[in-house]
Amino acid sequence: MKIESAKLIVCSPDRNFVTLKIVTDEGIYGLGDATLNGRELAVAWYLTEHVLPCLIGRDPFQIEDIWQYLYRGAYWRRGPVTMSAIAAVDMALWDIKGKALNTPVYNLLGGKSREGVLVYTHANGADIAEAVDSVQRHAAEGYLAVRAQSGVPGVASSYGVPKSGKPYEPAERGLPSESLWSTEKYLNFVPKLFDAVRNACGEDLHLLHDVHHRLTPIEAARLGKALEPYHLFWMEDPTPAENQDAFRLIREHTVTPIATGEVFNSFWDAHDLIRNQWIDYLRMTIVHGGGITALKKAADFAAVYQVRTGFHGATDLSPVTMAAALHFGLAVHNFGIQEHMPHTKLTDEVFPHAYSFNAGYMYPGDAPGLGVDIDEALAAKYPYQRAYLPIARKLDGTLTDW
Ligand code: KDG
Ligand code: MG
Numbered sequence: 001m002k003i004e005s006a007k008l009i010v011c012s013p014d015r016n017f018v019t020l021k022i023v024t025d026e027g028i029y030g031l032g033d034a035t036l037n038g039r040e041l042a043v044a045w046y047l048t049e050h051v052l053p054c055l056i057g058r059d060p061f062q063i064e065d066i067w068q069y070l071y072r073g074a075y076w077r078r079g080p081v082t083m084s085a086i087a088a089v090d091m092a093l094w095d096i097k098g099k100a101l102n103t104p105v106y107n108l109l110g111g112k113s114r115e116g117v118l119v120y121t122h123a124n125g126a127d128i129a130e131a132v133d134s135v136q137r138h139a140a141e142g143y144l145a146v147r148a149q150s151g152v153p154g155v156a157s158s159y160g161v162p163k164s165g166k167p168y169e170p171a172e173r174g175l176p177s178e179s180l181w182s183t184e185k186y187l188n189f190v191p192k193l194f195d196a197v198r199n200a201c202g203e204d205l206h207l208l209h210d211v212h213h214r215l216t217p218i219e220a221a222r223l224g225k226a227l228e229p230y231h232l233f234w235m236e237d238p239t240p241a242e243n244q245d246a247f248r249l250i251r252e253h254t255v256t257p258i259a260t261g262e263v264f265n266s267f268w269d270a271h272d273l274i275r276n277q278w279i280d281y282l283r284m285t286i287v288h289g290g291g292i293t294a295l296k297k298a299a300d301f302a303a304v305y306q307v308r309t310g311f312h313g314a315t316d317l318s319p320v321t322m323a324a325a326l327h328f329g330l331a332v333h334n335f336g337i338q339e340h341m342p343h344t345k346l347t348d349e350v351f352p353h354a355y356s357f358n359a360g361y362m363y364p365g366d367a368p369g370l371g372v373d374i375d376e377a378l379a380a381k382y383p384y385q386r387a388y389l390p391i392a393r394k395l396d397g398t399l400t401d402w
Helices: 040-055 063-071 080-101 128-140 183-201 217-230 246-253 271-275 291-304 319-331 345-350 376-380
Strands: 003-011 017-024 029-033 117-125 145-150 178-181 206-210 234-236 258-260 308-311 335-339 356-358 361-363 391-394
Touching (some): 017 040, 017 080, 040 080, 063 291, 080 319, 117 319, 128 183, 183 206, 183 217, 246 258, 271 291, 319 361, 345 376
Parallel strands (some): 117 145, 178 391, 206 234, 308 335
Antiparallel strands (some): 003 017, 017 029, 356 361
16 A cells, blocks of 8 residues: 555634545545644644655555654654644554554554543633532533633633633634733632532542643642642643653652643653653643654553553644544553543534543544544635634733743
8 A cells, every 4th residue: 555645634613723634545544633723834834845745655554664754854853843743644644554454543552451531521610619510510411530720819811711601712813812820819729729629529520620831840839739638630730841850849749640741742851750750640642742653652651650641632632633542542551531622513523533422431433543534625614714822921911831
């Protein structure tokens, strides 16, 4: 079998997605997600101009060799644009191999280690009462794990809380919006939020919280300690992770489990975090981390240190990445949990898929390959629209981590 053609489908069914379609001379095609939120066209152009011409005529079964060709062969390594482009090719090749062998991708990754993939979803509210209500509603829908975020009194727009009752979607069309942030108010508030949620929801529900990179290590240590009575499943991205050593300090002060890595694009971003056991869950994603091939190696390394996976799964990861993550999560031994922020109805129509949710777990389905397709005619009706993630400033105007 040979790769005959490859093309990109850039569309915006409620939000932007960049999808790679690789077609073989046997008529089998595979899909890969190349969406990098707020920088979509950089990846699309990198693929179109620099990667796709090199794929034509290659054997799509040689996934490892093609991965190394695109990684080492470029000379310039790492970075979110490069690694998302490689990931898109990699996903499409695993999809093709599964279809050609008439088996779901999880069988190519070692087979089922479990029957379903535990997922967590997002609950949020403008204040504690609304957030508690939202957690309870998601638990009633069957979720066994829920991330809780709430508006912080005195902070105009808090991370994870939607504006005006719409479902939460961080990217906004147009230019970047600005939000205001106060660490002091947040740190005083979050333990009260989890006291209320835990009291209302009992001991069994898994509760998670995303700090979204906003604290210094010592502030994160204080928060982790304050949250210990509510035994969170995890505290996510407590501090920016460019300096992996920062997590040592947090670890020395609290037993609240820590998850990080949704912005990582290389195994090396996580190397020290894992080998020193400063984190409990690795949040890297298949789309931004270089694909299934790269993440399998990262997960296997993490397994040696009892670090489990907890992959990013927000709406900017297309249904193709979601499917890839579910196959991956069903197969790897050290799977922990998978984020599930459901896509809109329109997105699901553009990407018909075999995966499903039931009673707290997701199932990739048994379709050959990844089990996701794209309705190109429908996608064409929703052209790309420039959109950005917000930026954040402290109350005195200083730009800070969003
Ligand atoms: O593109 C950025 C979003 O995916 C991110 O802000 C969502 O932090 C996030 C999460 O944990 O889902
Ligand atoms: Mg996050």
